Amino acid sequence: MHHHLLRDTSFWLFLLSADQELAENARMEGCPCGGRLHCANYRRKPGGGPRDLPKQCRLRHSFCCNRDGCRKRMTPPSVRFLGRKVYLGAVVILVAAMRQGPSPRRVRELSKLFGADRRTINRWQVFWREQFPETSFWKIARARFVPAIDVAVLPRAFLDAFVGTDADREDWKRLLVFLSPITITGGLAIKVFR
Numbered sequence: 748m749h750h751h752l753l754r755d756t757s758f759w760l761f762l763l764s765a766d767q768e769l770a771e772n773a774r775m776e777g778c779p780c781g782g783r784l785h786c787a788n789y790r791r792k793p794g795g796g797p798r799d800l801p802k803q804c805r806l807r808h809s810f811c812c813n814r815d816g817c818r819k820r821m822t823p824p825s826v827r828f829l830g831r832k833v834y835l836g837a838v839v840i841l842v843a844a845m846r847q848g849p850s851p852r853r854v855r856e857l858s859k860l861f862g863a864d865r866r867t868i869n870r871w872q873v874f875w876r877e878q879f880p881e882t883s884f885w886k887i888a889r890a891r892f893v894p895a896i897d898v899a900v901l902p903r904a905f906l907d908a909f910v911g912t913d914a915d916r917e918d919w920k921r922l923l924v925f926l927s928p929i930t931i932t933g934g935l936a937i938k939v940f941r
């Protein structure tokens with residue numbers, strides 16, 4: 748079951764190693780100005796994970812350019828954090844998905860499992876249903892799904908497409924890597940074409 752996986756510390760250590768890889772790739776690329784990137788990680792207090800989530804799983808990888816006059820911060824994509832959302836990305840996907848389908852889980856039950864209240868869960872549903880489909884990321888990425896994904900059933904459709912019901916952590920990683928471009932600043936920018 749998915750919610751058991753997300754309560755499992757080893758799952759988050761596994762995703763941490765994926766994030767370390769994404770961060771290392773970004774560091775090697777360097778700053779667009781030509782400067783070198785120095786480590787400038789910051790602490791977060793992510794919600795929805797296991798109570799004993801290891802310290803290193805709460806760190807958001809980030810860098811600062813070392814060149815005077817630039818010093819820009821560069822935060823690489825992540826499979827753990829979804830932009831500025833407080834709750835862990837996989838939780839934001841799973842809880843919204845569990846509210847969908849023929850027999851949606853009750854809010855009270857989900858709150859007990861993950862700690863998010865009704866308003867927060869509602870926000871996540873609005874995010875997947877209304878904001879995410881408008882992102883420039885999705886407008887390009889949707890072309891790769893055959894058959895096409897029905898945005899009315901997001902994010903459940905992503906779980907069906909990538910993971911299925913057996914909650915395999917490698918499958919979860921593929922889904923989270925796919926979504927990782929939206930986890931950086933500006934990655935969620937909504938472009939409206941009229």
Ligand SMILES: [Zn+2]
Nearest residue numbers: 778780812817
């Ligand atoms: Zn720079």
